[in-house]
Amino acid sequence: MGGNAFSTLDTPRLSHEQWELLRVRCIKILLEFYEQVVCPPEAPEKVDHGDVDLLVEAPKHPIEPDTLQNALGAVSRTKVGVTMSFAVPLPETQESFAQIDVHICGEGNLQWELWMASYGDLVQILGHQNRGIGLTMNDKGLNVRVPEVEITNRKQAMILLTKEPIKVMQFLGLDAEHWQRGFATLEDLFFWCSAGRFYNKPKSSDAAPEQTTNDRARLKKRPMFANYFYEWIPAHPEAWQNDERVQRDVVLQEAIKSFGVRTQYEAIMTTWRQEVNANDALISIKESLPITGSALGLVLKGIKRWVTFKDGQPQMRPLGEPEEDITKLPDWLPRITSEELGQLNEWLQKNWPELKSREKHRSEARRELGQGVAGSMATLSLLPTDQL
Incomplete structure (x- = not known):
């Protein structure tokens, strides 16, 4: 979504009047094909538009792209992922076109994707404010992100709370009815964004976002996002629920309680x-062994492959048993006690030479x-075909 899908066609920015006429017309057409069709509300005070963005869900019957193109009266189309873009002639001329983006939502996802796409950079702003409190x-x-786990594995640290926008706003302490009514001005929207119960007044007048790669990209490409952090926040120190940052653990415990995810939290922990x-x-084992380098590497592989525990005592696995998969940790290692x-x-002081020998052999x-298999294949390749 963005208005640059047709480089060979003239797709000028649309006035608000043009955009509104196209929005209404395209929604009416698409409702013949989909059960749900919505247009994310634009940022307030926006005077023109690059394209018309529409979200659809639940096709009423199998739909061919050509059928949609003909129904919309488009002269061209393209597709990126689950978004189809159509070039629709503007009513005033057949030489200029409007880009209509139709984003196909998965079952049950339309309301969440509508939330993520509504009011310009609103979700980008909330996302930055949520970052420091673990959301x-x-x-x-x-x-919600579990801080201990996030240090080493951000993906594993995530606990999904909800994909219902109303529940998100309720949890953050944001006025859901106001969001549904819409925002008359950017000032109105910015005050709403700052009103969350977990958000705090910035420490200094320099309230710019942390300079991550994504932040720098947003500041360059998203003037609304930059306006909020560079201009509006420094001018409105009063617009915050908290003087100090709410601790992440407070937010984590609130999330666990509000969304009933303690079982998931305990499993992750x-x-x-x-x-x-x-x-x-493993660190203790390495430090206890009187070897380094390749010898240590062989012994560590041997521990994973040949060592097991029985009645709390380490033992050497018999050579005839199926081998352990050493790409994974042995079952006993994550649960080993300090005594074990x-x-x-x-035990390793006496048995590490045997482990090294087994791995080497x-x-x-x-x-x-x-080498034997390779040699056999080479021999076969030299035989006449009637001997193969």
């Missing part, structure tokens, strides 16, 4: 604790097997 809005919904325990155990780790380190055997 993230993405294509799946509103998520259990996995994280086990990973930390396993990493700490001490016993393992003591295994590696040599596999190498010889590979």
Whole structure:
């Protein structure tokens, strides 16, 4: 969505009157094909438009792109992902065109995608304010991030809370009825964005966003986003619920309680604790061994492949048993206790040479097997075809 899909056609910016006429006409046409068709409300005070954005969900019957193109009266179309763009002639002339973007939403996703696309940069502004308190809005919904886990695995740290916009606004302490009514001015919208119960007054007059790559891109490409942080915030220090930043743990616990996700939280924390325990155990094991370099690497592989626990005691797996997958941690390592780790380190002082030897012999055997297979294939390639 953005108005640049047809480089060979003249697609001038649309006046608000042109945009409104096209919006109404296209919604009426698309309702013949889809159960739901909506147009995200534009930012207030916008005087012209690059295109007409429409969201659709639930086709009434199978739809061919040619059928949609003909129904809209478009002379050309293109597609990127799930968004189709159509070049529709402007009523005043057949030489200029309006870009109509039709974004196809997955089942049950239209309201969330409408929220994400409404009122210009509104969600971008909220997203920046949510970042510091551990909240993230993405294509799946509103998520809370578990801080301990986020340090090493941001994706694993996410707990999905909801994809219902009303519930998001209620949780953030934002006026949902006001959002549904719309905003008359940017000033009105900016006050609304700053009114959330978790948001705090900036520490200084310089309220610009943190300079991440995404922030820099937004500041260059999104004047509404830049206006809010560079101009409006410094001029309105009174427009905040809190003088100090609300702690992330407060927001996390509120989210867990409000959305009933304690089970998911506990599961993530259990996995994280086990990973930390396993990493700490591996560090202890490395430090306890009197070897370094390639020898240490062989022994660590051997521990994963050949060591098991029985009745709390480390043991060597019999050679005839199926091998463990050493690309994964052994089952016992994430749950190893400090007592068991001490016993393992003591056991390794006597048994690390055997682990090294097993791994070395295994590696040599596999190498010889590979060479043997390669040699057999080379021999076969030299035989006459009637002997194959």
